[in-house]
Amino acid sequence: MDERRVAAIFKAFCDENRIRIIKLLRSGEKCACKLLEEINVTQPTLSHHMKILCDAEIVVGRKEGKWTHYSISEKGVKQAKECLEQLTTLQVEHKIESCCEK
Amino acid sequence: MDERRVAAIFKAFCDENRIRIIKLLRSGEKCACKLLEEINVTQPTLSHHMKILCDAEIVVGRKEGKWTHYSISEKGVKQAKECLEQLTTLQVEHKIESCCEK
DNA sequence: GCGTCGCATAGAAGATTGTCAATATGTATT
DNA sequence: AATACATATTGACAATCTTCTATGCGACGC
Numbered sequence: 001m002d003e004r005r006v007a008a009i010f011k012a013f014c015d016e017n018r019i020r021i022i023k024l025l026r027s028g029e030k031c032a033c034k035l036l037e038e039i040n041v042t043q044p045t046l047s048h049h050m051k052i053l054c055d056a057e058i059v060v061g062r063k064e065g066k067w068t069h070y071s072i073s074e075k076g077v078k079q080a081k082e083c084l085e086q087l088t089t090l091q092v093e094h095k096i097e098s099c100c101e102k
Numbered sequence: 103m104d105e106r107r108v109a110a111i112f113k114a115f116c117d118e119n120r121i122r123i124i125k126l127l128r129s130g131e132k133c134a135c136k137l138l139e140e141i142n143v144t145q146p147t148l149s150h151h152m153k154i155l156c157d158a159e160i161v162v163g164r165k166e167g168k169w170t171h172y173s174i175s176e177k178g179v180k181q182a183k184e185c186l187e188q189l190t191t192l193q194v195e196h197k198i199e200s201c202c203e204k
Numbered sequence: 205g206c207g208t209c210g211c212a213t214a215g216a217a218g219a220t221t222g223t224c225a226a227t228a229t230g231t232a233t234t
Numbered sequence: 235a236a237t238a239c240a241t242a243t244t245g246a247c248a249a250t251c252t253t254c255t256a257t258g259c260g261a262c263g264c
Contacts, residue, residue: 003118013112015252016105019189026193032211045253047212058190066210066261077190084186087121088160088179091129117222134241147223149242154221168231168240 001083009080012056017041018049022072025059029071056080103185111182114158119143120151124174127161131173158182 012018020039024030036046050070053059057076062069114120122141126132138148152172155161159178164171 003121006121007116007118010112010115011251013186013189014109014116016109017252019105019108022189026189026191028192033209041252042254043211044213044255048252051212063211068211072190072192077186080190081183081186084115084179084183087115087124087128088174088182089128090174113221119222143222144224145241146225146243150222153242165241170241 001086006083006087009056009058009083012053012058012080015049015052017045018053021046021049021053022058025070025072029062029069031067031069033067035070103188108185108189111158111160111185114155114160114182117151117154119147120155123148123151123155124160127172127174131164131171133169133171135169137172 012022017039021035024035024038032043032046032050035050036043039046041049050059050061050068053070054061057073058080059070060073060076062071114124119141123137126137126140134145134148134152137152138145141148143151152161152163152170155172156163159175160182161172162175162178164173
């Protein structure tokens with residue numbers, strides 16, 4: 001996965017309001033109006049954050065009539081976890097290249 | 103863990119150059135000068151990124167004479183993983199509150 | 205069709221972040 | 235102590251991000 005995409009995924013977790021939104025969604029699907037009641041921003045700002053969360057695929061939106069219901073994407077979360085894993089596991093293979101002579 | 107701290111941790115993974123740095127460190131400890139050769143930024147910019155990575159505790163620095171050797175912090179990575187886990191696991195407990203009448 | 209409601213988009217202001225050049229700090233080496 | 239080297243800090247600027255107001259758009263009820 002390229003660096004640009006990785007950055008986009010973890011951007012979901014880089015803003016305090018987005019983290020609050022994710023925490024709210026842990027208890028299940030919620031529509032935007034409900035989220036709006038609980039986090040202290042205007043409606044367009046919420047919409048902006050939801051877009052970032054959806055782009056990161058951490059959250060999915062489901063339209064139903066006038067409403068949009070948001071929920072945590074198990075698939076997206078799995079991908080984020082795998083991404084974090086892949087990014088941070090040490091490569092045991094090959095040479096130990098010494099760096100900067102003593 | 104409070105939202106501010108969570109955001110600081112995942113900020114480590116929100117910049118393309120920082121992701122490149124982390125990827126480079128997967129193969130083991132590297133000093134700043136070595137990292138500098140491989141990612142296309144000036145020395146102060148690298149230093150800035152290393153500070154963010156260390157603040158997030160994803161990376162640790164080890165000073166040895168003139169040099170600073172950086173490596174991935176297993177402890178910090180573990181914490182980030184746990185944080186991601188805790189942030190994204192659905193709460194099965196209690197009521198299914200309906201949101202927005204049909 | 206007309207107004208209302210829920211949400212998205214556009215555009216602008218302010219804050220934060222990434223980057224650089226210049227400089228400072230700390231550590232050898234001579 | 236004087237110099238050279240590795241890294242950190244400072245200050246400035248540009249880019250990006252968060253937030254707002256204003257507006258647009260689709261869905262529903264009358």
